[in-house]
Amino acid sequence: MVSLVLTAFRMAALLLAGLYAGGVFFVVLAPSVARMPGPAYVTYWQALNADYGRRMPPLLLPGIAATFVVTVLSWQRGWLVFGASLAALLLVIATVVLTLAGLEPLNRIADTWDPDRLPAGWHASRRNHGHRRQTGTAVEARRLRRRRRAEHAHDHLEAP
Secondary structure (H helix, E strand, O other), X not given: OHHHHHHHHXXXXXXXXXXXXXXHXXXXXXXXXXXXXXXXXXXXXXXXXXXXXXXXXHHHHHHHHHHHHHHHHHHHHOHHHHHHHXXXXXXXXXXXXXXXXXXXXXXXXXXXXXXXXXXXXXXXXXXXXXXXXXXXXXXXXXXXXXXXXXXXXXXXXXXX
């Protein structure tokens, strides 16, 4: 029974983190976004703020909860699986902290800008946009979850 619950929560955690990481990853890797002129970039940024503000909490909060359950249930699977689960949990939490402490205040400021009259020095905000750190953390958490899932599958293959 614990194995079934663990598998279900592991799949949910992986799916939620994957959706989140994929969305953020695309924003960072899109070279066309980096080449956008200021007014177009700020309009795009403001649109993302509206969409992500509504869509990301339903992915991140249940993702943290599912990863927490996986971490607790992984305790019985040995230190390697538990350690990978704990690392994934800490990385997902770090993603939320980076978002709330670093990115959200910047997003709120950018939401007040008029794209046709950008403030002096707005380019520094664009360069310092926290997506790279956030994306790296989210992608690493997803990678750890996938590794943990593969280790779990390997354990079942070796069991008599």
